Amino acid sequence: MANGKKIKPKEYALPSGGWGSMRGIASIFSREHPTRGVVQTLMRQNKPEGYMCTSCSWGRPKHPHKFEFCENGAKSTIWDLTEDRCKPDFFAQHTVTELLQWQDYDLEIQGRLTEPMHYDPSTDNYIPCSWEDAFTGIAAELNELDPKTVIFYTSGKAALEAAYLYGLFARFYGNNNLPDSSNMCHETTSVSLKKVIGTDVGSCVMEDFDHCDAIFYFGQNPGTNSGRFLHPLQEAVKRGCKIIVFNPVKEKGLIEFLNPQDPLEMLTGRGTDLAHMYLQVKPGGDISAIMGLCKHVISVDDTLRKEALDSILDVKFLEQHCHDFNEFAQQARETSWSDIEMYSGLLRADLEAAAEVYIAAERVIGVYGMGLTQHVHGSQGVGMLINLLLLRGNIGRLGAGISPVRGHSNVQGQRTVGISEKPDLVPLDRLAELFDFEPPRDHGLTTVDVCHGILQNEVHGFISLGGNFVRAIPERNTMEQAWTNQSITVYIATKLNRSHLIHGRNSWLLPCLVRAEEDCQENVPQAVTIEDSFSHIHGSIGKVKPASPHLLSELAIITGIAKATLPDHPKWCWDAWTSDYGKVRELIELTYPDDFKDYNQRIFQAGGFYRGNTAHERVWKTSSKKAEFTCPSVLSALGVGVAPGRYHLITMRSNDQFNTTIYGFSDRLRGLEGSREILLISPEDMEQEGLNEGDVVSLLSDAGDDVIREVGGLKITPFNLPRGALGGYYPEMNPLVPLWYHDEMSKTPASKGVPVRIRR
Structure with missing residues (x-):
């Protein structure tokens, strides 16, 4: 009870799906002004000879439904295929410092990026540049740095062909610093x-x-x-x-x-x-x-x-x-x-x-x-x-x-083709044979290692193939302050996000095609492939006219930077690989012959082709050659336990969100609308704390390390949660997650049980 009234938790009365889902799609359709090709794209989505959705890694069935997309899949496609454009004149009108005050949503709704941009510190603006100038400028900076201090990060959306070449580029350059978005989740x-x-x-x-x-x-x-x-x-x-x-x-x-x-x-x-x-x-x-x-x-x-x-x-x-x-x-x-x-x-x-x-x-x-x-x-x-x-x-x-x-479209597949900081997971001897070089054998940096390296001024360059890294990581406020000490940051992206505004001394913003757009190389349409959560490989081909004639594919941007950075080598055929993605698939098959046999012939096989899974066949590639029972050392997965006045915060995504991309401010399936600056708490804990719905509070880190971490301006919202649990939105709550608070084996940030206290 609060003020004598029974507190009712917020909830959604209707089922998931249904008319609510249809209205959710319609709302973003009306806001985003999608291009004419969006309806045709949705009808081709997750179907044979079609386009693979970028919103998650659920499989494509052999016999698809008429509409083989969900609400968030439709939102993702509409978001990509907006008619809105974020052109150079937008950056001329707004300094980077000014844009840092904008909300994430307001940055991304400016629309698709249209031309390569370079940061000008004298004016604090991104200014347009040619692709040639971008590639040569990036190469000049990279060649001044120790390769071990440069990071090659990738989000989950890049296709297998681009991911494979990205991994090659990093290793040709001289490191295994290949963290990806799985470091933060799976x-x-x-x-x-x-x-x-x-x-x-x-x-x-x-x-x-x-x-x-x-x-x-x-x-x-x-x-x-x-x-x-x-x-x-x-x-x-x-x-x-x-x-x-x-x-x-x-x-x-x-x-x-x-x-x-x-x-x-x-x-x-x-x-x-x-x-x-x-x-x-x-x-x-x-x-x-x-x-x-x-x-x-x-x-x-x-x-x-x-x-x-x-x-x-x-x-x-x-x-x-x-x-x-x-x-x-x-x-x-x-x-x-x-x-x-x-x-x-x-x-x-x-x-x-x-x-x-x-x-x-x-x-x-x-x-x-x-x-x-x-x-x-x-x-x-x-x-x-x-x-x-x-x-x-x-x-x-x-x-x-x-x-x-898994939540990212191809995050599993990227690991399959070599995006890994762990050298023992990559066939380095095979790569050495195929490309006549000596791969680095040392362990690369995970996401958490990268953050520590930036704080200690040991990371001097960051290339991001998609994603919104700085917004997604723990201790965001501290990390943003240290991020600008880097010599170079390079962002390959489709829309403007906050990470692009947290830049090194030299920074480039390189716009790329989305998967639904036509990717022509030497006037020949190219297909790409992705891997789903079930270890099946699917082909995808875009049909929509690109948002700008200046856009390049992710693969072409990677090869452009690599060609400008690395010395000539008879087996490093960047131009040939760019002109025909089938040649890249041939390389993947040569590198992983058991998984990708007859790769080019099978990319549009109904339901995808299965690359196999040893556990599925009861073949156990463990130290004992058997499946291992494990005895847990704890009964709680929390790193900081229960104490009087301490709560454990669960970071959550809304119904109007894909990772750090905010489509809008409706969390329909939880009965929440409007602001994302809210704190979900059980009615019983509200009563214990003497809180009323609508009270504004702050959360303070309670990890026991005496570091001040705070997120304020949170409106108390009653919700059906266990006692001692709180809920708040990701990524807004990331400043509360200590960098050291992560899974002991994988270093995945422990964002589902963050120790905090409530302050009025």
């Missing part, structure tokens, strides 16, 4: 899955969702982040599959879905209830929650064995394929239910009921997102989910497996 997946099942990606394919009996779902929101996933989830539920959700936030996309492509559902307004059970676990409580599931499964099995009855575990699988099962089983037996309940925030009875669903299901898939990975002990959370699946052989057979849901 690097925990790559590191932990590699350790326990021998592959750095999920084991499932799309077909598995047609045969599973249960889905155990952790820390991911399909309604906002991967809308096309709702179709197979709905179909699974309709045939009897049970979805058990573990998430601190009750997301509408996992509660109820109304299919916009089903006329009857649209007419009646009746959707499908998705979650069989929805358990609001505490932030960081997944390890203990899964331990509770495993404890009950093992306890039931122990009882059956005492009674000489058949085991419910897959004993044959455990004996043939698993390592250290007995050690883990004993830890599960010894872990107390009181500790499990305390750290998870869930009741034993609920966990046992969920475990009974697991026991009854013949085939189970484990799905997760950044709610599981973005914690100090996130890797142990992923390991625990693998433990649960291994108990009953739920990896490497039809309808079962592990399925991380």
Whole structure:
């Protein structure tokens, strides 16, 4: 109660999808003034011989729907294909210092960048320059620097061909400094899955969702982040599959879905209830929650064995394929239910009921997102989910497996073709043979390492292939101040964002094509390829007229800089690779022959072609050559635990957002509209703090390191959250995330459990 009135949390009354989704698409359609080709592009989106969506990495089915795009996929395409243009006269009218005061949304709605620009410190403006001047100027700066001090960052959208050449450029230049956006979200997946099942990606394919009996779902929101996933989830539920959700936030996309492509559902307004059970676990409580599931499964099995009855575990699988099962089983037996309940925030009875669903299901898939990975002990959370699946052989057979849901369109594929700071993940000997050079063998820098290097003045150059790096990283305020000490920053981009305004002493802004636009090289249209979350490769070809005649493709920009920077070499054929992307695919096939056999012949295969997955085949490339059970050292994934007055902040994305791109100010699926400067808090915690809806507060970091980190001007908003949890929008809350507060194995920022205090 506050002022004698019962506090009602904000919520969205309707299902996800449905007319709300249609209105969401219509709203951005009216705001963005899209080009004539946008409707045709949407009809080709995620279809054979079509255009692969840039909003997420969900797979393209063999038999697509008539409209094979979701709300956020449509928003992404419309956002790219706007008629608005951010021309040189805009930069002449506004200094960089002035633009730094603008909101993210206001920067991006200026429209597509049209010409290459160079920063002029004498006027504090970006001014137009020719491509030749840009390439030679960048090359001159790069050749003055120690290659080890230069970073080659990439976001998830660049296609496989551009990513492969980008990795070559960095290594020809002399480093493995190739962090990408997965460092900030799913690097925990790559590191932990590699350790326990021998592959750095999920084991499932799309077909598995047609045969599973249960889905155990952790820390991911399909309604906002991967809308096309709702179709197979709905179909699974309709045939009897049970979805058990573990998430601190009750997301509408996992509660109820109304299919916009089903006329009857649209007419009646009746959707499908998705979650069989929805358990609001505490932030960081997944390890203990899964331990509770495993404890009950093992306890039931122990009882059956005492009674000489058949085991419910897959004993044959455990004996043939698993390592250290007995050690883990004993830890599960010894872990107390009181500790499990305390750290998870869930009741034993609920966990046992969920475990009974697991026991009854013949085939189970484990799905997760950044709610599981973005914690100090996130890797142990992923390991625990693998433990649960291994108990009953739920990896490497039809309808079962592990399925991380990635938010970037090609972030998984970029790692596949060499975008990695880890030299042991790249076939360097093969590259040396193909291109007649000695690759660097030292470990490159992760995103966190890059930030430390900039703070210590050890990083002197930053090339960004897409993305909004400075806006996305932890401790943003501190990082922005240090960023300008660099000698050179280069931003390859489609629209203006805040990172472009945080520049080095020399800076270039290089505009590129979007994937939906026609990419012609020597008058021949080029196709590109991407990899989805299921290890399938898909071709994509753009048809829309480019936003400006001055735009180059990402690949052409990379080769232009590389050619100007590096010495001539008979095997470094930048011009030939630019003129025919098929030649780049031939190189990828030569580098990774097992994954990309007959690459050029298969890029438009229906449903994509499968590059394979060893865990899917029950081949375990681990140290023991078996799937590894792991014993967690903690029951909470939080790095800083519970204390009086301390809350744990979950950073969230809205329904009107893709990563750092803000499409608008509607978070429809949570019942929130307007400002993003809000703080979500449970009514019970509001009452305890003596807060009223609409009160304005600040959040202070409470990480115990005596560093002042603060975000102010946040309006108190009641929301259905567990006690002790707060919610706020990413990237606005990033200044509160300490740079050192990251997953222990992967260095992924721990943005789903940030220790904070409320100040009035």
